[in-house]
Each structure stands twice: as C-alpha cells, then as structure tokens.
Amino acid sequence: MSFDLRGIPLDATAVRTLAAKGLEYRLVDTDDVAAATAWIEADFRGFHHARPRQVSIDYDLGVIAERRVQGVYDSSIHDPSIPVATVSSWPTGLSVPGGRSVDAWAVSSVTVSPTHRRRGIARALMLAELENARAVGAALAVLTASEATIYGRFGYAPAARAATVHVDRRRTHWIGPDAPGRVHFVDAADLRRIAPALARRAVARTPGEIDRWPGILDRALGLVDPDGEHSRRRRVVRYDDEHGNPQGFAVFQVVREPNEPGVVEFDFLAAATDDAERALWRFLVEQDFVTGVRGLLRSVDEPLPWLLEDPRAISVSDVADHLWVRVLDPVGALASRRYGTAGTLAIEVSDPQGHAAGRFELVVDERGRAEVERTDGAGATAAGSTPGIRLGVHELGAIFLGGVRPSVLARAGRLTPSTPRTAELADRMFLGQRTPHLSIWF
Numbered sequence: 374m375s376f377d378l379r380g381i382p383l384d385a386t387a388v389r390t391l392a393a394k395g396l397e398y399r400l401v402d403t404d405d406v407a408a409a410t411a412w413i414e415a416d417f418r419g420f421h422h423a424r425p426r427q428v429s430i431d432y433d434l435g436v437i438a439e440r441r442v443q444g445v446y447d448s449s450i451h452d453p454s455i456p457v458a459t460v461s462s463w464p465t466g467l468s469v470p471g472g473r474s475v476d477a478w479a480v481s482s483v484t485v486s487p488t489h490r491r492r493g494i495a496r497a498l499m500l501a502e503l504e505n506a507r508a509v510g511a512a513l514a515v516l517t518a519s520e521a522t523i524y525g526r527f528g529y530a531p532a533a534r535a536a537t538v539h540v541d542r543r544r545t546h547w548i549g550p551d552a553p554g555r556v557h558f559v560d561a562a563d564l565r566r567i568a569p570a571l572a573r574r575a576v577a578r579t580p581g582e583i584d585r586w587p588g589i590l591d592r593a594l595g596l597v598d599p600d601g602e603h604s605r606r607r608r609v610v611r612y613d614d615e616h617g618n619p620q621g622f623a624v625f626q627v628v629r630e631p632n633e634p635g636v637v638e639f640d641f642l643a644a645a646t647d648d649a650e651r652a653l654w655r656f657l658v659e660q661d662f663v664t665g666v667r668g669l670l671r672s673v674d675e676p677l678p679w680l681l682e683d684p685r686a687i688s689v690s691d692v693a694d695h696l697w698v699r700v701l702d703p704v705g706a707l708a709s710r711r712y713g714t715a716g717t718l719a720i721e722v723s724d725p726q727g728h729a730a731g732r733f734e735l736v737v738d739e740r741g742r743a744e745v746e747r748t749d750g751a752g753a754t755a756a757g758s759t760p761g762i763r764l765g766v767h768e769l770g771a772i773f774l775g776g777v778r779p780s781v782l783a784r785a786g787r788l789t790p791s792t793p794r795t796a797e798l799a800d801r802m803f804l805g806q807r808t809p810h811l812s813i814w815f
C-alpha cells in the first residue's frame with residue numbers, strides 16, 4: 374500500500390460528533406515538534422507511563438513521523454495544547470497462513486484523558502479508524518489491546534495469542550538436533566544493518582506477525598538510549614548457518630541480584646529458519662549461573678517441549694489474547710490466505726458497523742488457494758445449497774488466522790453452521806500450518 378497518510382480527510386462523522394461535545398478532532402502535523410511532543414506527552418500519560426525523557430520523545434518523534442497521528446483537543450482545559458485523546462495508525466502487512474501477507478491498518482496509542490473518559494471520545498476515534506482503514510484499501514484493521522473488553526464492540530476479535538514461557542535451567546537437557554551453524558555474540562549496531570531483512574523473513578513465517586518498523590528494531594536492540602541502564606543490560610546474539618549466513622537473532626538480558634544466579638529474560642527472537650529458532654532457544658536455555666529462562670510474548674505452540682528431555686522443564690503463564698483483528702473486506706481478507714483443505718463454504722457475515730456484512734462464497738482448491746466471491750450483490754451467483762456458516766464480523770476475525778476453530782465458536786453459539794459436518798469442514802479449511810502468533814506490542 375502506498376499513499377499519502379496525511380492526505381486522508383478527517384472523518385466527517387468524528388469531527389461532527391466531537392464538535393458537538395465542544396472538542397476538536399485534529400490531524401497532528403508530526404513535523405511541528407511542539408504539537409507532536411504534546412501529543413507524545415498525552416500518549417504517555419494516557420498509558421500511565423512516567424513523563425517521557427527527551428530521548429524517548431526524540432525516539433517517538435521518529436516513529437510517529439511515519440504514521441497518521443490524530444488528537445482531540447479541548448480549548449477549555451488548563452493547557453489546551455495537550456490533546457485530551459490520542460490515536461495513531463499506519464498501513465502494515467499482516468502475515469497470513471501460507472507465508473503471504475495481507476494489507477492491514479494498524480491502530481495504536483488509543484488514549485482518552487481520565488478527565489474526559491466515557492463521553493464517547495474513543496468510540497468516535499475507533500469508528501473513524503475503520504473509515505481510514507477502508508480509505509487506504511486495507512482488508513482488515515489490527516491492534517493489541519490494553520484491556521480485552523474494549524474493542525469487541527468495534528468488530529475486533531482476538532485472533533492470535535501469546536504467552537510467557539518459563540524454563541527451569543536445571544532440567545534443560547537438550548535432545549533436539551544440533552544446529553549446523555553457530556551462535557555469535559554481536560554488536561547491536563552491527564546487527565541493526567541486517568535486522569530488517571532477518572525480521573522480515575521471520576515475520577513472513579508466522580501468521581499473526583506484522584511488519585516491523587525501524588524504530589521497534591532500534592528499541593529491541595537497545596539503540597534508542599544505548600547508555601541507559603535498560604539498554605546496557607541487553608545482549609545480542611546472531612545465528613549463522615553452516616555457510617556463515619545470518620538466519621536469526623535474539624536479544625536477552627540476565628536479571629539478577631548481586632551474587633545470586635539470574636534469570637535469562639528475552640522478548641525478541643527473530644528466526645528465519647527452524648535451525649535458527651532451535652539454535653537460539655538452545656543458546657538461551659543452556660546459560661550457566663542462571664536458574665531459568667523467561668521468554669515474553671512467545672507462541673502458545675513453541676517446539677521447545679520437543680527439544681528437551683524433560684518437557685516439564687517448561688511452564689507457561691499469562692496465556693492471553695494478543696493480536697486483535699477486525700475484518701473490513703471479507704473478499705480481500707479471505708482470498709489473501711491459504712487454507713488447510715479444499716472445499717466450498719458459503720459465509721454469511723453480520724456487522725453492526727456494516728463494513729464486512731454480506732454473503733460470500735469461499736472456494737478452496739487442492740493446493741489451498743482460495744477464490745472468494747460476494748454472493749449477495751447485483752449479478753452475484755446464488756450460493757444455493759452450498760454448506761455454509763453464519764457468523765458475526767467479530768467471529769470472522771477470530772477464525773481468520775486459524776487460531777480459533779469455527780466448531781468451538783459453534784459450540785459457544787456464536788457461529789451457526791448449516792449442518793454439524795459444515796463446522797468440521799470449516800475447521801479443516803481454516804486450519805493453518807502454524808499456530809498464529811504475534812511477538813510484539815504495537
């Protein structure tokens with residue numbers, strides 16, 4: 374997707390709704406440092422973070438320069454230059470089953486000042502973001518949520534989970550294959566040069582991951598504030614294959630009290646191959662002078678239990694919804710991915726906001742490739758007796774990446790199959806080769 378992010382007109386409904394509350398909905402000019410800094414301050418305050426240091430502001434100015442940034446302003450408050458609500462958004466690729474990517478619209482930094490909460494401000498912003506997403510032709514919108522109760526009403530559904538994986542160091546006897554390559558400690562700034570390409574390959578392997586933007590790699594590698602305590606703790610390792618070609622990297626730190634064994638903690642592991650994934654895991658779990666390893670935002674379906682003699686060395690906590698998906702264009706979204714089995718399925722979608730509502734036919738061939746057609750418009754082919762499912766847009770988002778089985782939603786009464794066999798067919802069709810997973814916050 375390529376277009377002028379700032380060229381999309383402000384959503385007229387949001388302008389009107391907010392003006393009726395005495396508020397101004399505004400596009401923030403990210404080149405205007407004072408206005409952009411005030412927006413960043415509001416964003417930090419909205420998430421209950423400490424006031425940002427200049428280094429964080431400079432970093433965020435760089436990040437939001439690539440985004441569409443909007444604020445809501447109240448001229449009657451003590452400092453009217455600080456927005457009472459914030460939101461930012463940008464186009465991104467979302468990896469889907471089959472190693473491909475679909476055009477999506479990422480929404481972030483949704484905050485409303487506690488002085489202005491529950492007056493419908495977030496509602497106005499979120500509905501406007503759906504319009505923005507459509508304006509750029511995104512097939513769906515995506516976000517990560519601070520609370521799981523906010524976004525369902527706007528059609529978003531949890532589509533990929535993440536978990537914290539704990540490994541007990543004393544029980545990590547490795548039984549997996551030896552990797553043919555080697556793990557090296559590397560300098561973060563050196564790795565930064567090849568990190569985008571490695572991250573891109575890693576993202577493409579996993580449905581649910583979104584494109585990495587430059588700032589997130591700087592932050593993961595500790596380059597935003599290299600002399601800060603947090604960055605100095607971070608260590609970077611790279612896996613090179615047997616030909617010396619880099620295939621993955623991980624960033625970790627050892628958290629410890631003086632003279633006590635520590636815990637290896639990591640929140641960034643990008644592996645472009647299975648060998649790289651195994652080798653980096655092995656490096657992390659085989660450290661000495663540590664009691665264990667804690668991997669944050671890991672997949673709920675890691676291969677690790679099959680790589681250690683004692684699968685009980687591993688425990689999992691904080692399993693939670695992580696990526697939320699809101700389908701806007703069912704034809705574009707459904708056609709973008711590959712499917713688990715051939716079949717034909719009629720899909721009837723309801724959508725309180727209208728965007729995705731309609732009847733569609735999904736035809737999947739023997740190679741898992743899909744053709745999707747709208748069947749309720751003028752000139753559409755009637756779906757006739759095709760087996761089908763009826764569901765809301767929320768449920769469509771949940772099953773889209775294969776992370777939730779349609780039959781589970783049928784059991785919950787949230788999806789209606791035309792016959793019990795149809796739920797089974799839908800399960801087999803939507804199943805992807807890999808469990809969807811998103812390993813970053815955005």
Ligand SMILES: CC(=O)SCCNC(=O)CCNC(=O)[C@H](O)C(C)(C)COP(=O)(O)OP(=O)(O)OC[C@H]1O[C@@H](n2cnc3c(N)ncnc32)[C@H](O)[C@@H]1OP(=O)(O)O
Nearest residue numbers: 481482483484485490491492493494495496516518519522
């Ligand atoms: C993608 C992201 O950025 S996730 C980050 C979300 N932001 C945060 O967590 C920061 C702290 N929270 C906030 O800033 C605010 O409470 C927000 C942004 C979550 C909500 O802002 P508000 O302007 O108060 O929401 P608004 O009045 O528009 O409410 C919209 C609807 O959501 C519901 N809602 C709002 N906040 C919450 C919540 N925290 N939990 C459950 N429901 C909520 C409201 O009841 C309302 O429901 P309805 O319209 O169906 O009756």
